[in-house]
Amino acid sequence: TSCYNQIEIEAKPGSDVTVLMTYISTAQAKGQASVQTKIDVAAGAKVKLVQVQLLGRDFLHINDVGSELGDNAAFELLQIQLGADKIYNGARTELLGESSDFKAAIGYYGRHGQTVDMNFIANHYGKKTTCEMTADGVLQGGAKKIYRGTIDFKNGSAGAIGDEKETVLLLSDDVVNQTIPLILCSEEDVQGNHGATIGHIRKEQMFYMASRGLSQKQAEAMFVSASLEDAYIEAPNDATREAV
Secondary structure: OOEEEEEEEEEOOOOOOOOOEEOOOOOEEEEEEEEEEEEEEEEOOOEEEEEEEOOOOOEEEEEEEEEEEEOOOOOEEEEEOOOOOEEEEEEEEEEEOOOOEEEEEEEEOOOOEEEEEEOOOEEEEEOOOEEEEEEEEEEEEOOOEEEEEEEEEEEOOOOOOOEEEEEEEEOOOOOOOEEEEEEEOOOOOOOEEEEEEEEEEHHHHHEEEEEEEEHHHHHHHHHHHHHOHHHHHHOOOOOHHHHH
């Protein structure tokens, strides 16, 4: 099964739009699922886009999000990547208008030898623009993950602020994790920050769990559940929530 979808979202000035997308299949299904989403957020408008990916383990998933923001516009992106075998996921946001704002929160669970390839770009053009990009994930079972986060302060974006942060929990020694934050600057009066926290469950944490009667497998499951809690909370309906 292969499918390709192109979606366009236009938020009129001053409007408030929420869009929920769920990519789901049976566990045995295989194929390719490609989705391109283009978003135009006019002056003073707000858009929230929630994407939950629950495809079968033999799927190739390609997901692309592009957006342009006007004056005082806001775009919030929440993505949860739980299924598929190979995931190529990216978003590019053009903060064109003054005081426009972009927030991205990405959650993923890489396992079963999955490939998770992510690329997020925030281009600041307008004055006093802001962005915040966060990614939280868990890797185990031979998974390979690369996350690229780029904040680019263009000439003329005086007063802009950009933050990016990633937290990765490694549950086995056979995983590959690459975190590549990048801040580019063509304007003097800007502020850019980035940080990453990458590591295993600490021995003292595991000892505490064991003292409460939990096995290592149960303790790891608890940490995974905590990392993916947002996926459950933000699921658009009961059927998707149950699948998560």
